[in-house]
Amino acid sequence: MNVVVAMKQIPDLQQIRIRNRQPVLEDVPWTLGAIDKNALEAAVQIKEAQGGKVVLLSAGNEELEDTAKEALAAGADEALLIIDDELDKLGSAEVARILAAAIQRIEKVDLIIFGEGSGDNYSGQVGSRVAEILGLPQLGYASAIEVQEDSLRVSRSLEDGEELVELGLPAVVTVISGINEPRIASVTQILKAGKKPKEILEIGDLGLDLVDICPIKTESNLAPESDRKRVAVKTVDELVAALKGENLIGR
């Protein structure tokens, strides 16, 4: 079973500061999306049960070679990285074409796993777009994946219920964060990660023509204004009095 897992490099959102409502991204370290780590864990668990290998697929700026080590330490066997500083400016449609073209270079792919949404953009498009480009069946929002002979049984978690679905391989699956608890890599795994095989490409190597895509334009990107009172209360009595003053208690 060869599983490709798509993981996006994102700025560490915990460390983004806001100045004059503008996000400040300088000096913010890069990391891999949280839900993408669930996708990796799902892939590694399948490999451990079925044999085969896990290929990490990621497209990002020049920091990616370093960021990707985290995933190689946590169980990916090899990496296919598309590194290009243009990538931070591209939208989901472009990224999907790039990832799909890269997948087509990998020999015998049985399953491609995505996160349900990337940590920063959280758009939930890329997995579906890649499935369509590759002409594969897809299943989104998986909360459990069970591999059978040449098919999958997947539980899909929706707002109003759980769907149990069967689909043939090869296929595309996107996972939710509740599917598993990603493992923490050990020190030896981290040391070994640097030696795992890596192939690095530029966008130009994929022979794509991206001019027909309707690009996304960003007019503004600002933190919402907030005008909270920020009153420190010391006791519950003070709090109750404050809420009574706001007419929120004893209405």
Next chain:
Amino acid sequence: MAGILIYSDKDNLALELLTVARLIADARGLEVKVACINNASQSNLLSAAGVRVYKIENPAVIPADVATVAAALKEASGQLDCSIVLLSSNRRGRELAGRLAQMLGAGCLTDISAVKVEGEQIHCQRNALGGATVATQYIDGDKQVLVIVPRAFTPASAQDGGSIVELAVEVLPSRVKLLEFRAKDSSSVDIEEAPVLVVVGQGLNSQEDLASVESLAKKLGGEVACSKPLATDKKWLPEDRVVGLSGKKCQPDLAVLLGISGQVQFTVGIRDAQVMVAVNSDENAYIHQIADYSMVADLHQVVKELNDALA
């Protein structure tokens, strides 16, 4: 006449899309058209809201396989001359959006909470950077799939002038087989509607402590909600109680936040509350900075005292 096509498998969400579609259609001189797939009652409901409904009846189109739904909508948008398609940003809708956009060669924006037509451009507001910022974006091109957050717009009300016509579409056989659907407990409460929310996070010691939190919520006339880890990791509360980027966006009159650190993916779901109270034992927790009233204290003690005070 060229148009805007709307589709959602959920009746209430389809009515919300109709409101957005009319806003764009009026500015653009387009006609609003609705696709209803294998859903006669929805066809009736939407035609009663005053639009032309295109009723698609084809058993090969199954909701569990977005590829078939996307193929049907691609056909429909072509036949009906609609370059703009509106969908709902629930899970099915988002999954469908990417597939349909790719089939159409369209640009796509999901999670849209506000829309404004500016000349040739449709400016859409959506969360960015995990919710730390709100971006205004538009698709530079004719073909657009716009995916609208549930409840961001009021559902369209009944209106004259609707009609229903049948539309035939062909799709390839599905490669996905639905084995079982287990509906969630319908007794579950709707935290988006609650005037008061008592929201608990990972500061809560144990599932047993939820009882006193429940009782506090009752006394305040509200419901209990939670941060994501409490539902997805600890499974102490159902997922429909989660507030935030991947949960619900709530606007209660009062939100009491207990043992929550205040990461952006959480606060994006509660920042529209009228009054926010934060209780966190860590004085440096970010949540204190975005609250109206904040207490550096053990939440369990505060809950106990509040329960006594409100008895």
